[in-house]
Amino acid sequence: MSTREIFDSRLEALLLLAPTVAVSLVFLYYPTALAFQTSFFDSGFGQAPTFVGFENYVSLLTSSAYHSSVLISVLFAAFVVVGVITSSLYLSFLIHEVDTGQGWYLISVIWPYALPPAVAALVFLFIFHPTLGVLTGPIESLGIELDWFNDGPQAFVVVMLAAIWKQIGYNVIFMIAAMNNIPDSLTETAQLDGVGRLRRLVSVYVPIMTPTLFFLVIINTIYAFFSTFAFVDLLTSGGPSNATNILIFDLYREAFSYFNFGVSSAKSVVLFIVVAVLMLIQFRLTEEYSHYGA
Amino acid sequence: MTELLQQAKRRYESARETDEDADESEATGTFGGVNLNVIHPQLWLLAGLIVFPIFVTVIVSTKETGIVTSLPDLLPGTYALENYREAVVDYGFGRFMWNSLLMSVVIVVGKLTISVFAAMAIVYYRVPYKDVVFLFILFTLLLPVPVRFVPLYQLINDLGWNNSMLAITVPYLASATTVFILRQHFLSIPTSIVETAKLDGVGPVKFMIQVLVPMSKSVLVGVSVIMFVYAWNQYLWPLIIIESEANQVTQVGLQLLQGDVQGGNLSWSLVMAGSVLTLLPPLALMILFRKPLLETFTIQQK
Secondary structure, three states, X not given: OHHHOOEOOHHHHHHHHHHHHHHHHHHHHHHHHHHHHHOOEEOOOOOOOEEOOOHHHHHHHHOHHHHHHHHHHHHHHHHHHHHHHHHHHHHHHXXXXXXXXXXXXXXXXXXXXXXXXXXXXXXXXXXXXXXXXXXXXXXXXXXXXXXXXXXXXXXXXXXXXXXXXXXXXXXXXHHHHHHHOOOHHHHHHHHHOOOOHHHHHHHHHHHHOHHHHHHHHHHHHHHHHHOOHHHHHHHOOOXXXXXXXXXXXXXXXXXXXXXXXXXXXXXXXXXXXXHHHHHHHHHHHHHHHHHHHO | OHHHHXXXXXXXXXXXXXXXXXXXXXXXHOOOOHHHHHHHHHXXXXXXHHHHHHHHHHHHOOOOOOOOOOHHHOOOOOOHHHXXXXXXXXXXXXXXXXXHHXXXXXXXXXXXXXXXXXXXXXXXXXXXXXXXXXXXXXXXXXXXXXXXXXHHHXXXXXXXXXXXXXXXXXXXXXXXXXXXXXXXXXXXXXXXXHHHHHHOOOOHHHHHXXXXXXXXXXXXXXXXXXXXXXXXXXXXXXXXXXXXXXXXXXXXXXXXXXXXXXXXXXXXXXXXXXXXXHHHHHHHHHHHOHHHHHHHXXXXXX
């Protein structure tokens, strides 16, 4: 370890670290501190901020609209995480098991990693369009009236499917790597002893892959909470009647449609706490599993 | 790891007992040709589902009106050239794509450079408090754009940077993930090489250019692709901070089309052409550099 430390000029080290530290300080730490500060003020466009203490937080605690936004976000994240993990796990397993064409299957499944959320949203808007959609006919022939511009639960499902679609690629990348690390001997013994294929996935592979799966659950939760803004903005704008108004979209509207910087800063602080808790869980789990790895 | 393996073995033992008869036929089927009949059709179907929406997008971008109400309408049209020309010239996608490209390249090059600097200082310098600095950089993982875009908007306005290339590049330059990946990789470079460099009296600049960079080619390509995809796909921040259409990026360019098409003033085939254009650069990079990309991801998880 120490043999790598071949230089000792403090000035050089300082110069090398300065750019990253400076950008972090000015554009990451400072705005976050500003959010904490502004959350205690009543502040809008062209208006002198007045100190209001915890009033903004109290208004969040008592706002039923905000409560429903929290509930929708949690439900949305839960559905997206479960949907992404199960579908990616099954797909990775099939690709792991297949005898030929593995490379082609892998590419055709992981490419949505590069898919821009805005493109994913517009494509879903088109193929599920209530009057023009390609899939609208086939779906309605199953006896379902497709009306998600007006129907809240349906809109929720469309946004959810688009979000799951985009995230499968990233998950398969990590799951395939984890499956390839499983010793062949274990797979062979299982096969020789007559353990069925699906059973092998659930009882043999999944327990070994636990660290990777935990990592992905956290990453997918953060994704569902924060990186799905474009889906909501382009597909539903939070509607109909706030059925898809997840926290990040709600925060955007508070700040840039209503210009309530005080309240929106309080909402930013709430989101910061969400990220912090998720990251802390991930850190704890990584620590725990590093004991096994050692 | 050994404990996990034992746990897996125990579970599998119990699975074997309960499962012995039921799955016997399927299990023996995994040998030989039977395998093909079970797995390939499933993969065709599922991979097909994942590719289908983009297949529709490409087809519709070649049609005259973009009215495709049933599956048999999914035959390619002959209006590809007109649609793409109209998207690029009349609807500003040439301009949007250029802005996106400029933004992404500046972010990738800038981020890569200053992250190599930081990781080099953290790994190869014997100086006090460098662990504290590393933690300080890592802690920014807790501060993603969604947590701070409201105050960042105020800060950028105060700096007079709104509506500029500076606004959509500089705040992205510091990257905890990149510094972390590079640090992990630098720690895996054999110490013998480092010691040889030291014995040869190699200075820091020479060490970086002649030892570190050549030893890290694959990782540098991998993180570059990750950063490019991340930068190119940014939507929320440019939407807020870029006001004029001339400076807008392609993701938000799509949003500008969305309003028109919903109002019926625009053909869906044009929106799909814009979508294909917006998808192509990150997709091409990912497919082209998939090997170093996948290698880099395995470092990230550690």
